[in-house]
Amino acid sequence: MIIKETYPVKADDMTCAGDVSARIKRHMKRLGIPSSIMRRVSVCTYEAEINLVIHSDGGQIDFEISEDRILVRARDVGPGIPDIDKAMTEGWSTASNEVRNMGFGAGMGLPNMKRNADDFHISSVVGEGTDISMIFNI
Amino acid sequence: MTIQEIATVLDAKWLSCPEEGQREISTAFASDMMSDVLACVTEDTLLLTGLVNSQSVRTCEMLDVPCVVFVRDKEPLGDALALAREIGLPALKTPYTMFEACARLYMAGLRPVELG
Numbered sequence: 639m640i641i642k643e644t645y646p647v648k649a650d651d652m653t654c655a656g657d658v659s660a661r662i663k664r665h666m667k668r669l670g671i672p673s674s675i676m677r678r679v680s681v682c683t684y685e686a687e688i689n690l691v692i693h694s695d696g697g698q699i700d701f702e703i704s705e706d707r708i709l710v711r712a713r714d715v716g717p718g719i720p721d722i723d724k725a726m727t728e729g730w731s732t733a734s735n736e737v738r739n740m741g742f743g744a745g746m747g748l749p750n751m752k753r754n755a756d757d758f759h760i761s762s763v764v765g766e767g768t769d770i771s772m773i774f775n776i
Numbered sequence: 777m778t779i780q781e782i783a784t785v786l787d788a789k790w791l792s793c794p795e796e797g798q799r800e801i802s803t804a805f806a807s808d809m810m811s812d813v814l815a816c817v818t819e820d821t822l823l824l825t826g827l828v829n830s831q832s833v834r835t836c837e838m839l840d841v842p843c844v845v846f847v848r849d850k851e852p853l854g855d856a857l858a859l860a861r862e863i864g865l866p867a868l869k870t871p872y873t874m875f876e877a878c879a880r881l882y883m884a885g886l887r888p889v890e891l892g
Binding site: 684740 | 815
């Protein structure tokens with residue numbers, strides 16, 4: 639294991655949304671991760687972080703780099719997702735108008751994460767929270 | 777075309793990092809929805825947007841977008857501009873609407889991103 643970090647993410651704080659993703663990107667740059675992989679990891683981390691801010695009651699992002707892969711795991715406490723298949727459909731979103739005015743909530747986040755990760759797993763319990771794991775092969 | 781040429785075509789004002797003027801860009805994407813930008817931009821692409829908060833700049837940082845243009849003379853919010861300067865992102869503002877800015881850049885040779 640080269641790096642293993644956990645970052646808390648606060649709910650409803652759009653001014654700080656993206657700070658964790660920026661720190662993770664700086665780690666990857668320092669380690670010389672190829673730019674094409676770094677871009678995919680950054681997109682997924684940022685999408686996950688935004689989701690934690692706008693949909694959850696708070697959570698955390700775990701980030702691990704080993705010799706041959708990168709793991710990003712976003713876990714939250716919150717309302718959970720009642721219908722994951724529907725949530726994975728492009729354009730489907732429960733985001734508020736306020737969130738849309740901030741440039742998000744187009745219903746592209748989860749499908750975009752799945753598209754960019756080499757392995758994507760999501761589980762959710764209504765009333766408890768959501769757990770997303772993404773693996774990127776180096 | 778270079779960012780300086782883009783600035784000229786758009787009659788744009790530099791807001792940050794004018795020293796990057798000779799950097800070459802060949803594609804552009806225009807949207808106020810960062811969700812769409814994150815889903816569609818996969819290469820070094822100019823972003824045109826009317827979204828002036830810091831998330832427009834964060835999105836550029838995540839995607840390695842080499843330049844952002846704010847349309848209709850919209851001023852980015854203070855934290856957005858500070859972030860652009862911190863990460864070395866060239867930012868411009870143009871008096872033109874999104875439509876006219878896109879049309880001018882297309883006529884000048886910029887092309888859309890290829891959607892996968």
